[in-house]
Amino acid sequence: MALMAERARIARFFAPLSHDEPGSFALTDDAALLTPPLNHHIIVTTDSVITGIHVLPNASATQLAEKLVRRNLSDLAAMGARPWRYFLNLHTPDNLDDAWFAEFSATLANEQQRFGMVLAGGDSTSGGERVHATITCIGLLRNAPMRRSTAALGDDLYVSGTIGDAALGLCVLQHRLAMDSASAAHVTHRYHAPEPRLELGEQLHTLASAAMDISDGLLADAAQVAQASGVQLHIDRDAVPLSDAARSVVAQDAALWHTVMSGGDDYELLFTAPAAQRDAIAALGSALALPLTRIGVVVAGSGVTVDGQLAQGGWEHA
Amino acid sequence: MALMAERARIARFFAPLSHDEPGSFALTDDAALLTPPLNHHIIVTTDSVITGIHVLPNASATQLAEKLVRRNLSDLAAMGARPWRYFLNLHTPDNLDDAWFAEFSATLANEQQRFGMVLAGGDSTSGGERVHATITCIGLLRNAPMRRSTAALGDDLYVSGTIGDAALGLCVLQHRLAMDSASAAHVTHRYHAPEPRLELGEQLHTLASAAMDISDGLLADAAQVAQASGVQLHIDRDAVPLSDAARSVVAQDAALWHTVMSGGDDYELLFTAPAAQRDAIAALGSALALPLTRIGVVVAGSGVTVDGQLAQGGWEHA
Numbered sequence: 233m234a235l236m237a238e239r240a241r242i243a244r245f246f247a248p249l250s251h252d253e254p255g256s257f258a259l260t261d262d263a264a265l266l267t268p269p270l271n272h273h274i275i276v277t278t279d280s281v282i283t284g285i286h287v288l289p290n291a292s293a294t295q296l297a298e299k300l301v302r303r304n305l306s307d308l309a310a311m312g313a314r315p316w317r318y319f320l321n322l323h324t325p326d327n328l329d330d331a332w333f334a335e336f337s338a339t340l341a342n343e344q345q346r347f348g349m350v351l352a353g354g355d356s357t358s359g360g361e362r363v364h365a366t367i368t369c370i371g372l373l374r375n376a377p378m379r380r381s382t383a384a385l386g387d388d389l390y391v392s393g394t395i396g397d398a399a400l401g402l403c404v405l406q407h408r409l410a411m412d413s414a415s416a417a418h419v420t421h422r423y424h425a426p427e428p429r430l431e432l433g434e435q436l437h438t439l440a441s442a443a444m445d446i447s448d449g450l451l452a453d454a455a456q457v458a459q460a461s462g463v464q465l466h467i468d469r470d471a472v473p474l475s476d477a478a479r480s481v482v483a484q485d486a487a488l489w490h491t492v493m494s495g496g497d498d499y500e501l502l503f504t505a506p507a508a509q510r511d512a513i514a515a516l517g518s519a520l521a522l523p524l525t526r527i528g529v530v531v532a533g534s535g536v537t538v539d540g541q542l543a544q545g546g547w548e549h550a
Numbered sequence: 551m552a553l554m555a556e557r558a559r560i561a562r563f564f565a566p567l568s569h570d571e572p573g574s575f576a577l578t579d580d581a582a583l584l585t586p587p588l589n590h591h592i593i594v595t596t597d598s599v600i601t602g603i604h605v606l607p608n609a610s611a612t613q614l615a616e617k618l619v620r621r622n623l624s625d626l627a628a629m630g631a632r633p634w635r636y637f638l639n640l641h642t643p644d645n646l647d648d649a650w651f652a653e654f655s656a657t658l659a660n661e662q663q664r665f666g667m668v669l670a671g672g673d674s675t676s677g678g679e680r681v682h683a684t685i686t687c688i689g690l691l692r693n694a695p696m697r698r699s700t701a702a703l704g705d706d707l708y709v710s711g712t713i714g715d716a717a718l719g720l721c722v723l724q725h726r727l728a729m730d731s732a733s734a735a736h737v738t739h740r741y742h743a744p745e746p747r748l749e750l751g752e753q754l755h756t757l758a759s760a761a762m763d764i765s766d767g768l769l770a771d772a773a774q775v776a777q778a779s780g781v782q783l784h785i786d787r788d789a790v791p792l793s794d795a796a797r798s799v800v801a802q803d804a805a806l807w808h809t810v811m812s813g814g815d816d817y818e819l820l821f822t823a824p825a826a827q828r829d830a831i832a833a834l835g836s837a838l839a840l841p842l843t844r845i846g847v848v849v850a851g852s853g854v855t856v857d858g859q860l861a862q863g864g865w866e867h868a
Binding site (some may be wrong): 261262263274280281282285307323373376444448478500 | 553575586592594596599600604614624626635670676682684686688689691695697725734770774778818
């Protein structure tokens with residue numbers, strides 16, 4: 233599209249999102265000038281969402297924006313950082329109209345208010361076949377970050393929330409699984425708009441020995457923690473917390489356990505902690521109204537076992 | 551592609567590029583932990599390169615990587631910042647082989663060494679039709695950044711280097727323009743591997759009143775400075791510095807002046823400075839062995855004139 237029309241679009245839909253960061257220069261300059269607050273590290277993460285790959289081919293502008301933001305913020309949560317500024321690269325097919333940009337930017341406005349961050353820059357391009365959006369988030373952290381490499385022998389293994397909903401939601405959206413409408417609404421919402429566990433991440437800092445977010449599936453991400461920490465993780469499958477919706481379909485078709493354990497996109501936190509922290513972790517879960525469930529233990533060895541059987545290779549999807 | 555194969559590719563080709571930043575965690579964690587040096591602002595810029603849009607459909611991995619890096623660094627140069635860390639989002643069709651990734655990462659290794667920055671994180675995805683690469687660069691700056699909004703009445707208007715080579719190079723590559731082989735090599739190199747004027751940007755800080763980089767074409771970018779600063783820019787066309795290659799083809803076909811004045815991708819700096827700085831700017835150009843050419847003046851009004859005629863709308867390409 234024409235350069236001046238592109239600039240007008242940025243001014244109309246995106247510059248208002250940068251209002252609270254003077255160093256964004258209202259998105260009119262070559263780069264942003266940022267001055268992080270004193271005595272903080274900055275934590276940077278970046279992830280893209282591409283239609284037909286990370287969201288469905290027919291995803292709405294809202295669905296795309298929410299997945300984009302939350303996928304990134306989950307990485308900040310895993311390290312215990314809080315969101316601060318973000319940059320957007322937005323590449324869109326020529327046939328998108330102003331209504332699409334209005335919806336996309338309104339969703340970003342909601343998201344940045346909700347999560348406490350401000351747009352500080354980016355770029356846009358028209359052309360190509362898919363919507364292709366990238367966010368680079370800068371978070372702030374006072375302490376050392378939580379890592380996935382620091383699980384210790386004898387630690388408990390936990391997950392937040394419930395596991396498998398997003399993968400089951402994708403099955404429903406792809407018409408590969410039928411559910412009653414309330415259950416379907418729950419799991420598809422979990423797929424479209426995962427909740428980054430930012431408060432949990434910030435408060436876990438003094439309790440957890442290691443953490444990461446579950447983006448590729450419980451088994452695959454547990455395998456990452458095991459490998460990075462040089463340990464083996466034992467998971468007790470019956471301890472894995474399921475939503476009512478997930479529990480109901482798994483009870484009818486045990487083969488769906490594979491989807492639950494291996495499906496991605498939950499964006500819950502997987503973390504380890506010494507047994508001495510059990511009470512504090514229970515209290516934190518209560519305070520956040522977020523289940524923090526002990527699903528296993530850290531032992532010597534490598535890889536991940538489920539009910540004593542080694543889970544081969546994690547999630548090696550096509 | 552399979553998740554574990556993707557991780558192996560990152561470990562093999564990209565983790566070595568992150569070696570000098572411990573906070574990159576060798577690209578194995580959720581985010582990077584960065585601690586900018588004291589008493590610096592951070593300057594952040596981000597730009598993408600998509601095959602068939604920003605580079606030719608058949609661009610090599612080296613051409614894509616060089617354009618990607620330099621396009622971004624030119625934005626840092628325009629503000630007077632120096633490169634520090636960068637993040638890479640790399641999305642590639644499934645059919646690219648290891649040789650492509652080896653060439654791409656080797657080029658990035660050269661580029662980051664040359665320009666003094668370190669890879670600190672990113673993400674990768676396979677699928678889709680085009681190579682789609684984004685870099686987000688973090689630069690460092692001790693002083694206030696140069697802006698495009700601060701040109702003052704009576705200032706001189708300058709450009710670095712020569713203008714129009716990249717656009718002529720694109721014409722040659724698209725077989726729309728014939729040149730002798732030495733000239734063709736010069737202008738196509740300027741298109742593929744523009745030189746970000748980082749040293750100039752850093753040293754212009756005390757001399758220039760405003761600056762931006764020329765990415766969309768001299769007229770379009772001058773119009774940006776004029777609009778942001780609330781002034782008019784007069785350009786003397788015969789003062790616009792041309793390479794020998796450009797001068798030769800323009801002499802044969804005056805219609806190519808349009809390409810020179812309106813074509814993008816030169817990534818030279820456009821800047822304004824008080825007349826009192828002429829000697830200092832001449833000395834800086836000599837020190838850097840880089841022509842810094844006075845091409846006009848800042849006056850009251852709006853828009854850009856070339857030889858007294860208002861240039862309508864700048865570069866409004868399809």
